[in-house]
Amino acid sequence: MKHILALIDDVYEDLELWYPKLRLEEEGWNVVVAAPALERTYTGKHGYPCVSDAAIHDVAAEDYDALLLPGGFAPDKLRRDPKVLELVREFQEAGKPIAHICHAGWIMISAKVLKDKRTTSTVGIKDDMANAGGIWMDEPVVIDGNQIASRTPKDLPAFSKALVDMIASVSDA
Amino acid sequence: MKHILALIDDVYEDLELWYPKLRLEEEGWNVVVAAPALERTYTGKHGYPCVSDAAIHDVAAEDYDALLLPGGFAPDKLRRDPKVLELVREFQEAGKPIAHICHAGWIMISAKVLKDKRTTSTVGIKDDMANAGGIWMDEPVVIDGNQIASRTPKDLPAFSKALVDMIASVSDA
Numbered sequence: 001m002k003h004i005l006a007l008i009d010d011v012y013e014d015l016e017l018w019y020p021k022l023r024l025e026e027e028g029w030n031v032v033v034a035a036p037a038l039e040r041t042y043t044g045k046h047g048y049p050c051v052s053d054a055a056i057h058d059v060a061a062e063d064y065d066a067l068l069l070p071g072g073f074a075p076d077k078l079r080r081d082p083k084v085l086e087l088v089r090e091f092q093e094a095g096k097p098i099a100h101i102c103h104a105g106w107i108m109i110s111a112k113v114l115k116d117k118r119t120t121s122t123v124g125i126k127d128d129m130a131n132a133g134g135i136w137m138d139e140p141v142v143i144d145g146n147q148i149a150s151r152t153p154k155d156l157p158a159f160s161k162a163l164v165d166m167i168a169s170v171s172d173a
Numbered sequence: 174m175k176h177i178l179a180l181i182d183d184v185y186e187d188l189e190l191w192y193p194k195l196r197l198e199e200e201g202w203n204v205v206v207a208a209p210a211l212e213r214t215y216t217g218k219h220g221y222p223c224v225s226d227a228a229i230h231d232v233a234a235e236d237y238d239a240l241l242l243p244g245g246f247a248p249d250k251l252r253r254d255p256k257v258l259e260l261v262r263e264f265q266e267a268g269k270p271i272a273h274i275c276h277a278g279w280i281m282i283s284a285k286v287l288k289d290k291r292t293t294s295t296v297g298i299k300d301d302m303a304n305a306g307g308i309w310m311d312e313p314v315v316i317d318g319n320q321i322a323s324r325t326p327k328d329l330p331a332f333s334k335a336l337v338d339m340i341a342s343v344s345d346a
Contacts, residue, residue: 015195015221018191019191019192022188022192023199023330025330026196026330026334044221046187046217046220046222047219047220048187048188048217048219048221157196157198157199158199
């Protein structure tokens with residue numbers, strides 16, 4: 001059984017949470033959605049609700065096999081929380097899969113884990129990604145070591161397949 | 174290459190369209206979303222937009238390998254269109270996979286294809302399903318012949334896996 005941590009706040013991109021979450025559950029794995037508060041309803045950019053399973057301040061990277069960072073405008077808030085950045089760095093240092101899509105690149109920038117990494121994001125933040133040292137590529141999915149990146153919801157099939165494959169290839173936490 | 178037809182209208186259940194659609198695309202297959210009008214934006218129950226690929230009155234069952242019927246309240250409108258019911262009956266007579274979830278059972282009722290079939294739906298329409306001759310079961314996914322049925326968005330991983338497996342097992346259209 002694999003355990004995957006997803007981080008959201010209000011205005012998360014609906015499908016960028018839900019498609020990978022359901023896809024990972026289809027594999028028989030457990031996805032925990034953490035948000036600023038426990039068991040509160042967060043509303044997606046288009047309106048889809050998600051009740052949080054955990055509060056971000058209560059989760060520990062060591063309990064999870066991978067990290068999922070959906071986009072939308074939630075990452076603009078999440079990147080301001082030092083605990084979020086600490087979690088990202090812990091997954092990075094442990095070499096565990098980190099999958100970010102669209103505007104979630106902002107969190108990767110603030111966690112300072114993009115230097116010299118091939119990556120992608122929504123074209124809207126490509127300059128931010130490059131200024132943080134990332135090598136930005138206009139492709140549906142870009143993999144560099146433990147990092148998986150995609151641009152938009154249209155890339156979700158390729159993004160999620162890459163994440164499923166990478167998680168399947170690493171040992172249990 | 175497999176081709177799958179999905180039928181929607183406004184107030185479709187967002188994830189019940191998008192999760193299977195992206196999941197089938199992940200397999201490398203083509204999903205055509207048909208709605209009353211061509212290239213119009215339809216809005217999900219929770220607000221997620223979908224631009225239609227085709228008008229229902231222009232599609233032919235013979236061009237597709239399977240039929241996907243998402244729920245929400247869209248089926249309340251779709252079941253009134255004789256062309257929708259004709260499409261369902263054509264898929265049924267050809268023995269091609271038909272996957273319906275939640276309130277999409279209404280379309281199956283009006284197409285008169287449920288008699289003596291094991292099936293499921295949202296609990297809200299279980300009486301309608303039984304009155305149409307269906308054998309209603311409270312399970313995440315119920316398969317009877319070419320028909321795949323699920324209850325709610327929580328069942329989407331099992332529903333979609335069953336659909337992928339069934340489509341993979343039939344020959345190209």
